[in-house]
Amino acid sequence: MKIALVTTFNKRLYDYYAHNFIESYNWPFDLYVYHEGWHPAKEGIFFRDINKYNPELQEFIDRNSPKNVDSQYEKHKETTTDYKMDAIRFAYKIFAKTHLMLDCDYDYVFWADADIIFKKTITEKEVIRKFLPEGCAVSFIDRPSYYSECGFVGYNLKEPITKSFIYNLRRYYTKDLLFKEREWHDSYVWDCVRKKYLHGIKTHNLAPNINNVGNPWPDTYMAEYCDHYKGKRRKDAGEMLT
Secondary structure, eight states, X not given: OOEEEEEEXXXXXXXXXXXXXXXXXXXXXXXXXXXXXXXXXXXXXXXXXXXXXXXXXXXXXXXXXXXXXXXXXXXXXXXXXXXXXXXXXXXHHHHHHHHHHTTOOOSEEEEEOTTEEEOSOOOHHHIIIIISOTTOSEEEEOOTTSXXXXXXXXXXXXXXXXXXXXXXXXXXXXXXXXXXXXXXXXXXXXXXXXXXHSTTOOOEESOSSOSOTTSOGGGSGGGGTEEEOOSHHHHHHTSOOO
């Protein structure tokens, strides 16, 4: 069984929080990092320049910058514009993971946000049993009456329907289809594509018993193995706040 993880970050985000991701990574699977022209000197990781491998990303940015709502944040400072309409900020993860998955020989690929910190290693058997059981096309944190949490998403590439889903997810960006939706951030768009192309297809919920939709990570199957410092408050604190 061939398994890989993929993430993306630039130098600024590496200095802010992604260095914790890299330094703590202890899972026995290939790790791909799509960067923006700079990456740390770290052996055993596949680094790819996202602009070199994804010229369509820059084309997307050039086309849509005038309509985009910028919500970028830095340490100690955060703009207050609505992240839900910031298509460009979240497009990097879409172009990174779809590029890898549409041209690879892995059986399973997992997207992991770069603000995740790894605590405990995991076996191949545990990954399949807990994170993406056989016969499921994708796995994700399903939040009832809210958009999905897409900080950690699994893709079963042995299922032909999964490749079709990934192709159409990328097409929502290359053809600007996401701008027809109510919100433009990656999680909302991912749900739109999932509901359209994976309707009736077996998927796996990574958090079937959520207590707090605003912070579902403690209730996920991943919580035993890693933490997700989602949001500026947790990143600045350097801990999993409630």
